[in-house]
Amino acid sequence: MTYCLGIINHHGLIFGADSRTNAGVDYISTYQKLFDFCIPGDRTIVLCTSGSLSITQAVMNHLRQDIKQNKDRNLHTLPNFYEVARYIGSTLREIQEIDRPWLERDNIDFQCNILVGGQLQGEDPQLFLVYSQGNFIQATPETPFLQIGETKYGKPILDRVLHYDTPLHLAVKAAVLSIDSTMKSNISVGPPLNVLMYQRDSFEIHHRLRLRLGSPYLATIRRYWEESVRKTFEEMPEIEWQDDVGANKQEVLID
């Protein structure tokens, strides 16, 4: 499994990804799922991948080859972010055309998702989620984050704190904790974590982080979080129990 998230807001973008890949519980490996295609000063393009590793690696290879071979359409030449998302979707469709029939006949999962976000000159920062089918959606101020992979465990903490105006230094802690919560609940999501933070209009990523297994920072924030949660519960208003709750009253009365 995988967990990747992208956050977009007024101040910039954050990306986070775990690195664990598994084919069944008896084959666990580490693969990078966060990829940086930036040209400092010109364009910021970051991708995160989830799902079939053979498909997503093939897509990444195509994206790289298109740059190397100076193809007309590649991540370093496309003029706007809508075109970037469209191009990644069509690359994904090409790979699906090649590999999907072979996977499908053996009931092997060929699904995958790709987050892509960043900023091109003359545009606001943008964040897209490209589906297996090559279509895509875009994050908007109302819901300033997108997730792929094992999305549920890490969503409540984001729902509670993320807004379009949340400062990046707070949002990034929520991102790390969202990944940590997912790792704690699903063993197929695991370190190292890769995290990037991009400040709007900087056209360069100055903040990068890789947290390995046993990282002191990860241990510190986990302990800090768990103590805070416990303290919050202790200080939270006590439940006002009710004397008479009809629907909860004894269900069966013997005649």
Place this chain on the structure above:
Amino acid sequence: MTYCLGIINHHGLIFGADSRTNAGVDYISTYQKLFDFCIPGDRTIVLCTSGSLSITQAVMNHLRQDIKQNKDRNLHTLPNFYEVARYIGSTLREIQEIDRPWLERDNIDFQCNILVGGQLQGEDPQLFLVYSQGNFIQATPETPFLQIGETKYGKPILDRVLHYDTPLHLAVKAAVLSIDSTMKSNISVGPPLNVLMYQRDSFEIHHRLRLRLGSPYLATIRRYWEESVRKTFEEMPEIEWQDDVGANKQEVLID
């Protein structure tokens, strides 16, 4: 969808359930999913249900009828909790035998799960999860809670704070917040919430709560929680960004 949870620990038991049922997003209703079969002073038996409403309602009807008709084996006569779980499993299997073929041929979901917990005289409190197939598992001190329905959104908060020795008055706040987090992330889980708290060896439930939509307590703890989370992030040690993160460095360099 549904979210129900049962917590068992050294001090007793807690049950929580939402009340929203849906057949597609265009048919939402309210049904109770928490059922109390206690005989005060003698036995505490609480059930929570998720999944196919027709199946779980049929099971509840059978359980009630068996008590009314003074059947040999019923929830008010069984001598130990293992037998209670076994009896609920076999009742569920009877209903599945009757209805499943008719549902299966139209691809209608017949899956359901039942939480059952409580305490019988001469035994410790116990908590079981009975699956659609009638088999079951029991909660143990290492993992002092069981969930059914939409389980993922509400699990991280429980993983962070629940231990076998967590005082009940804290555990119940975690339970309410676990349900609230699930309601916030999945619109098919919704109020009223029903919550019960049972103190070990009391053989009577003194703490019952029903939180309706717009309940002031629910609004209070939600606000309290969100402010605490935000404050925790503000006070959490800042991320120590790294200057050189090999795997995150620019992925593609044009030759």
